[in-house]
Amino acid sequence: xxxxxxxxxxxxxxxxxxxxxxxxxxxxxxxxxxxxxxxxxxxxxxxxxxxxxxxxxxxxxxxxxxxxxxxxxxxxxxxxxxxxxxxxxxxxxxxxxxxxxxxxxxxxxxxxxxxxxxxxxxxxxxxxxxxxxxxxxxxxxxxxxxxx
Amino acid sequence: xxxxxxxxxxxxxxxxxxxxxxxxxxxxxxxxxxxxxxxxxxxxxxxxxxxxxxxxxxxxxxxxxxxxxxxxxxxxxxxxxxxxxxxxxxxxxxxxxxxxxxxxxxxxxxxxxxxxxxxxxxxxxxxxxxxxxxxxxxxxxxxxxxxx
DNA sequence: TCTAATCTATACGCATACGAACGATAATTG
DNA sequence: CAATTATCGTTCGTATGCGTATAGATTAGA
Numbered sequence: 001x002x003x004x005x006x007x008x009x010x011x012x013x014x015x016x017x018x019x020x021x022x023x024x025x026x027x028x029x030x031x032x033x034x035x036x037x038x039x040x041x042x043x044x045x046x047x048x049x050x051x052x053x054x055x056x057x058x059x060x061x062x063x064x065x066x067x068x069x070x071x072x073x074x075x076x077x078x079x080x081x082x083x084x085x086x087x088x089x090x091x092x093x094x095x096x097x098x099x100x101x102x103x104x105x106x107x108x109x110x111x112x113x114x115x116x117x118x119x120x121x122x123x124x125x126x127x128x129x130x131x132x133x134x135x136x137x138x139x140x141x142x143x144x145x146x147x148x
Numbered sequence: 149x150x151x152x153x154x155x156x157x158x159x160x161x162x163x164x165x166x167x168x169x170x171x172x173x174x175x176x177x178x179x180x181x182x183x184x185x186x187x188x189x190x191x192x193x194x195x196x197x198x199x200x201x202x203x204x205x206x207x208x209x210x211x212x213x214x215x216x217x218x219x220x221x222x223x224x225x226x227x228x229x230x231x232x233x234x235x236x237x238x239x240x241x242x243x244x245x246x247x248x249x250x251x252x253x254x255x256x257x258x259x260x261x262x263x264x265x266x267x268x269x270x271x272x273x274x275x276x277x278x279x280x281x282x283x284x285x286x287x288x289x290x291x292x293x294x295x296x
Numbered sequence: 297t298c299t300a301a302t303c304t305a306t307a308c309g310c311a312t313a314c315g316a317a318c319g320a321t322a323a324t325t326g
Numbered sequence: 327c328a329a330t331t332a333t334c335g336t337t338c339g340t341a342t343g344c345g346t347a348t349a350g351a352t353t354a355g356a
Contacts, residue, residue, distance in 0.1 A: 034344090100333065
């Protein structure tokens with residue numbers, strides 16, 4: 001994570017960067033990603049882990065539908081899928097019913113990896129929320145979900 | 149922004165992706181960026197606008213210090229600075245007191261752009277927070293700032 | 297003072313992230 | 327049924343964002 005230095009002489013002007021939601025979201029996301037990288041193994045990134053968990057939930061899913069379910073652009077899905085394929089965590093086959101589609105599913109290794117990493121995922125969530133009390137955490141998540 | 153499709157058959161397992169703070173932060177940040185793009189002009193990105201505002205606040209600042217103040221890696225600062233230079237919104241000169249440094253400041257055009265765009269920045273913030281009531285907004289920002 | 301640690305800017309590689317465009321295929325609709 | 331539309335996966339271009347490495351400059355400490 002990046003050490004942030006405070007501005008000493010804010011010329012202000014009615015617009016303080018540090019009060020803007022976009023800037024705060026960017027920094028909070030930065031911190032969450034940094035915690036993820038520290039805790040998670042297998043060289044998995046947050047989007048890769050999210051995709052993996054979702055594929056497990058679906059069992060079998062097209063690349064496009066996977067992308068929609070985790071809020072990834074088709075172009076982004078493409079890259080994430082490629083990297084999971086390269087790690088042999090997922091496999092693909094043509095959809096017999098729709099020749100435009102490719103169906104994704106976990107490999108046996110992918111399944112065991114997901115199961116093994118889910119506890120770490122919970123640890124990431126806990127550490128990211130650590131600065132807040134349990135009540136605050138609940139309140140915060142509820143509000144955050146609404147501006148999503 | 150990306151249309152998110154809900155999983156129908158969550159095999160769950162004690163780990164629901166949609167409840168994880170990292171995933172929610174990623175999506176909220178996505179949405180905030182999308183709103184920014186819709187409203188802002190000049191082809192400025194959120195980090196570019198943040199840097200511009202900060203340079204205005206500082207008056208004159210080294211590239212490195214600018215980066216720290218907006219939570220950007222030195223490598224990232226580099227790219228953002230390059231693009232602002234290419235748009236002629238900022239200028240650079242060598243620091244006479246420290247030959248490692250380069251001092252950044254706004255060009256006249258940069259100054260007028262910042263002043264013109266700040267109202268749009270406020271609009272972005274307002275729209276991003278729109279799903280929440282004013283009291284909720286205040287509470288949310290306070291909590292968000294603490295996990296930053 | 298002279299060396300080691302730090303700081304600054306830069307460069308490269310990898311991974312999101314999105315817009316735009318494209319070819320192939322499906323679905324719709326007139 | 328033919329023509330238009332929509333969907334799916336892919337590729338290209340641009341912009342963060344971080345890790346790592348490097349080189350020059352500066353500072354701190356022995």
